[in-house]
Amino acid sequence: MQNQHTMRSFDDELNYLSDQIAAMGGYAERMVAESVAALVQSDSGLARKVVEDDAFLDAKEREIGERAVIIIGKRQPVADDLREIVGAIRISSDLERIGDLGKNIAKRVVAVTEGKQPVRLFRGLEALAGLALTQLKEVLDVYASRSVERIGFVRDRDEEIDAMYTSLFRELLTYMMEDPRNITACTHLLFCAKNIERIGDHATNIAETVHHIVTGRQLPLERPKEDQSHSVIAEPEA
Amino acid sequence: MLASTGIKLVGGMKDEKREAGQRKVLQRIRQRGTPLVRALHAFVKRDTPDEDSGQRPTARGDIDSLPAVYLAAAVLDPLYIFDAGGSILYSNEAADLAFGPVTKNVSLRLKFRAPEMHELVSRVISGEEESTAINYAERVPVERAYRVVASRIGNDTGLYVLMFKDQSEARRIDRMRADFIANASHELRTPLASVAGFIETLRGPARDDPAARDNFLQIMQNQTQRMARLIDDLLSLSRLEMKPYQKPNVQIDVVALVKGVIESMRHIASENGVDIVSELGDTPLLVAGHSDELVQVFENLLENACKYGSSGERIIVSADQASPMDEVRVTVRDFGPGIPEEHIPRITERFYRVDVETSRTQKGTGLGLSIVKHILTRHDARLSVKSGSGQGAAFMVHFPPVPPSASVGERT
Numbered sequence: 001m002q003n004q005h006t007m008r009s010f011d012d013e014l015n016y017l018s019d020q021i022a023a024m025g026g027y028a029e030r031m032v033a034e035s036v037a038a039l040v041q042s043d044s045g046l047a048r049k050v051v052e053d054d055a056f057l058d059a060k061e062r063e064i065g066e067r068a069v070i071i072i073g074k075r076q077p078v079a080d081d082l083r084e085i086v087g088a089i090r091i092s093s094d095l096e097r098i099g100d101l102g103k104n105i106a107k108r109v110v111a112v113t114e115g116k117q118p119v120r121l122f123r124g125l126e127a128l129a130g131l132a133l134t135q136l137k138e139v140l141d142v143y144a145s146r147s148v149e150r151i152g153f154v155r156d157r158d159e160e161i162d163a164m165y166t167s168l169f170r171e172l173l174t175y176m177m178e179d180p181r182n183i184t185a186c187t188h189l190l191f192c193a194k195n196i197e198r199i200g201d202h203a204t205n206i207a208e209t210v211h212h213i214v215t216g217r218q219l220p221l222e223r224p225k226e227d228q229s230h231s232v233i234a235e236p237e238a
Numbered sequence: 239m240l241a242s243t244g245i246k247l248v249g250g251m252k253d254e255k256r257e258a259g260q261r262k263v264l265q266r267i268r269q270r271g272t273p274l275v276r277a278l279h280a281f282v283k284r285d286t287p288d289e290d291s292g293q294r295p296t297a298r299g300d301i302d303s304l305p306a307v308y309l310a311a312a313v314l315d316p317l318y319i320f321d322a323g324g325s326i327l328y329s330n331e332a333a334d335l336a337f338g339p340v341t342k343n344v345s346l347r348l349k350f351r352a353p354e355m356h357e358l359v360s361r362v363i364s365g366e367e368e369s370t371a372i373n374y375a376e377r378v379p380v381e382r383a384y385r386v387v388a389s390r391i392g393n394d395t396g397l398y399v400l401m402f403k404d405q406s407e408a409r410r411i412d413r414m415r416a417d418f419i420a421n422a423s424h425e426l427r428t429p430l431a432s433v434a435g436f437i438e439t440l441r442g443p444a445r446d447d448p449a450a451r452d453n454f455l456q457i458m459q460n461q462t463q464r465m466a467r468l469i470d471d472l473l474s475l476s477r478l479e480m481k482p483y484q485k486p487n488v489q490i491d492v493v494a495l496v497k498g499v500i501e502s503m504r505h506i507a508s509e510n511g512v513d514i515v516s517e518l519g520d521t522p523l524l525v526a527g528h529s530d531e532l533v534q535v536f537e538n539l540l541e542n543a544c545k546y547g548s549s550g551e552r553i554i555v556s557a558d559q560a561s562p563m564d565e566v567r568v569t570v571r572d573f574g575p576g577i578p579e580e581h582i583p584r585i586t587e588r589f590y591r592v593d594v595e596t597s598r599t600q601k602g603t604g605l606g607l608s609i610v611k612h613i614l615t616r617h618d619a620r621l622s623v624k625s626g627s628g629q630g631a632a633f634m635v636h637f638p639p640v641p642p643s644a645s646v647g648e649r650t
Contacts, residue, residue, distance in 0.1 A: 012323075019324065019347045026351030033377050056353075127587055134378040144348035145341065149563065153638075160622075164583035 013071050014081065017064060017088045018143075024060045024095040025140040027053055029133065031102035032199060036129040038106055039192065040122045042113030050106035057099035064092040080216070087213040091143070094202040094209070098136070101195040101202075108188045121175065121185060124168040125193055131161050132196045135203045139210065148214045154207045155219075161200040168193050169229040316384075316402040319391070320346045322363055327397070335485055336382075336402070346400070350374075355386070362388040362398055374402075375409075379615050383409040414476050425468055425589060425604070429461040464601065471605040475588075478531075478612050486617060489640055490529050491522040493557055496568060499536040500555060506541060510548040512572075514540070517556040523566045525637040531613045538606045539570045539633050545600040547572025550630055559639075566637040573630040582623050586611040 031050050038046040068085045071077065077085060135157045142150055172186045172193070208219050307328060310317055316333035320326050325343045334340070340349060347356055358372050369389035376382045385403040436454045444450040500514050507514050525532075543553045550573025557568045577585065581592045589604040591597040597604060607621075614621055618638050625631035 015323070015325075015345060019345055022345065022348040022351045023353070023356050026353050026356060029351065030353060123587060124584065127584070130378060137378055140351060141338070144344060144351075145338070150638075153565070160583065163579075167580045167583045170580050 010071075010075055010081075013067075013075075014084060017067060017071070017085065020060055020064050020067075021088055021091055021095070022140070022144065024057055024064075024092055024099075025136075025143075027056055027060075028095045028098040028102070029136055029140070031057075031099055031106075032129065032133055032136065032196075035102045035105040035109075036126060036192075036196075038109045039112060040126055042109065044110055044113075047106040047109035051103050054099045054103040057096050061092045061096040065089055080213075083213045083216060087209045090209045091206050094205050098199050098202050101199050104195050105192045108192060112185050112188045112192075114184075121172075121182075121189060124164075124171055125189060125196070128161065128164050128168055128193060128196050131157065131164060132199045132203065135161065135200055139203050139207045142207065143210045146210075146214050148211050151207050151211050151219070155204055158200050158204045161197055165193055165197040166229045313401075315404065318346065318400040320359075320398050320400065322396050322398075324359060324363065333402070335487065336404075338485075358386065358388050359398075359400070362390060365390075373405075379618075381409070381413070382406045410479055414479055418472060418476060422469075422472055426465055429465050429468075433458050433461050464603075467601065468603045468605075471603045471609065474534075475605055475609055475612065478609065478616070486526045486528050488526065488528070489524045490527055490532070492525045492527070492532070492566060492568060492637065493518050493521065493523050495529055495532055496536050496555060496557065499533055499540060503537065503540045503544065507544050507553070510544045511551060512544050512548050513552045514544075515552055515554045517554055519557070523557055523559050524640050525566050525617075525619075526640055527617050527619075527637070531616070535610050535613050535635065536568070536570070538610050539635075542606060543570050543572040543574075543631075543633070545602070546596065547574030547630060550574045563639055565639055568635045568637075569632055570634075571630065571632040576627050576629045576631050577623065577625040578627050579625075582625060585623065586621065 031053050034046055035050045068089050138154050172190050175182045176186045211219050310330050314332055316336045317330045318326050319328040324346045326340050326346050329340050354372050361367050371387040374384045374386045383405045385405055387401045389399050391397045391399055436458050554571045559566045584590050586607045588608045591604050620636050622634045
């Protein structure tokens with residue numbers, strides 16, 4: 001993966017950093033998947049586990065930050081090594097945020113599943129989570145393999161997530177209008193959907209960081225991102 | 239020979255008893271130093287694994303000098319060999335097919351990020367356990383489940399092996415059963431209820447009314463046909479889910495394939511009063527894929543365009559690729575009523591219908607695009623839709639570019 005440095009221990013330090021990022025990525029992926037599973041299966045035990053897992057990500061983010069500072073101080077890295085280290089700091093903070101968002105979804109499980117909810121409420125959310133998870137997996141795979149040619153596709157997917165989110169927003173509004181008893185669950189689900197959409201944004205951030213680490217260039221700014229939910233209104237029934 | 243050494247470890251693993259037995263086998267292997275272990279020793283002694291070919295000729299039939307990589311390559315389940323630092327030194331062909339190619343010396347922990355996987359690797363590297371196994375599942379893009387075994391190789395090689403046994407099939411069968419019951423019971427109930435209602439009417443009030451009888455029998459026939467189509471589609475979706483996931487490694491010319499599909503769809507097009515215009519050109523565009531499955535994709539897309547876009551009277555099919563490094567795109571465009579924007583992200587969900595009434599009259603089952611999406615996911619490809627009310631609809635299939643050779647990450 002890397003050119004060898006004269007100092008073997010420097011390589012070890014860099015590898016240690018990327019291994020820690022990988023560990024964080026694994027936890028983040030699992031938290032997102034499990035929080036949505038807990039929601040759909042109304043499994044409060046699983047939800048608790050997700051909330052507990054978040055501590056790992058918080059601790060790791062700090063550890064990576066400290067290590068990175070020590071490496072920079074000790075080795076005075078330049079060029080790709082410096083990008084690697086700064087990139088690790090950035091990616092770890094994105095992953096930590098993803099963990100927070102997963103935790104937030106898990107926290108809502110009890111409130112959403114208090115009454116028995118129809119499956120159709122969750123279908124869209126599951127599909128949205130599937131998209132976000134695929135995107136997260138793809139960027140982390142790119143980080144592992146350094147094959148940046150796939151990054152364009154990752155960014156395209158963010159558009160898909162935004163469109164799906166807008167559609168879901170509309171759908172949940174409809175359910176609330178149909179029956180006021182749906183309002184509690186649907187409001188929580190709206191926040192869950194928003195959290196998942198944010199996870200997609202963080203994945204896109206990671207993609208940009210990885211691109212910078214590998215090529216040394218920033219991706220062009222024109223990132224066509226914007227969900228349309230801010231303009232969705234509930235149409236009064238005819 | 240394979241059967242008597244560690245290779246068998248990756249088989250079965252159904253119950254603990256068997257696992258214990260296999261552990262015993264493994265121990266025996268370690269103590270006696272079977273050819274596999276000796277071969278792995280030989281593997282370590284080589285400084286650069288690349289120089290393997292031709293450097294040390296293997297004597298015919300001589301088991302002692304058999305290189306371990308030959309053995310590992312012969313294993314049909316994914317297998318990785320890694321060192322105490324967690325770097326992947328070797329992956330066999332099955333591993334590359336299942337999890338994508340790896341660059342040499344990439345960290346195993348980067349490749350498999352799941353927390354339980356990290357723990358497994360750490361446990362075996364730290365020497366806490368000589369051989370240990372976990373269940374490992376991947377959720378996206380396709381659900382897969384594995385039994386993963388990590389073992390130390392020999393006593394002092396400093397090498398470890400990670401082996402995967404695919405157990406997705408059992409998992410998928412369970413899942414399929416649950417899904418099938420949920421979907422089928424829901425979707426079959428409506429036509430069944432209507433048939434039952436008509437039978438009741440025919441035996442009661444409409445007993446002596448020939449005109450109503452004909453009419454009712456016609457409706458009943460339509461409903462039973464609908465049920466039959468539904469079952470066909472559900473089965474074909476289930477069959478797809480049942481097939482073991484394997485990245486396609488055969489290259490096919492998608493332009494020729496689509497042309498073939500267009501010819502076979504001509505009669506449906508003319509029934510619906512639609513003309514299919516091919517703007518495919520003659521340049522072959524290569525994608526990695528299974529041709530039967532891709533035929534199904536384009537049949538579904540064209541059928542949809544004929545049925546739902548018939549008011550536009552024509553369908554344009556085109557294909558392009560900006561450069562060999564870009565994705566291959568095939569577009570099926572109709573000029574019908576289009577799909578309202580809010581429905582677009584959802585149309586590939588099972589039984590999601592934009593307009594229930596139109597779907598019923600067009601004999602749709604609500605599964606066509608699910609099948610399309612499922613096949614494309616298996617191909618690492620994706621579907622995108624551009625449409626709006628009154629603007630027609632364009633369904634685009636994006637295939638990843640076929641790599642000229644395995645891509646190798648390079649640092650600048």
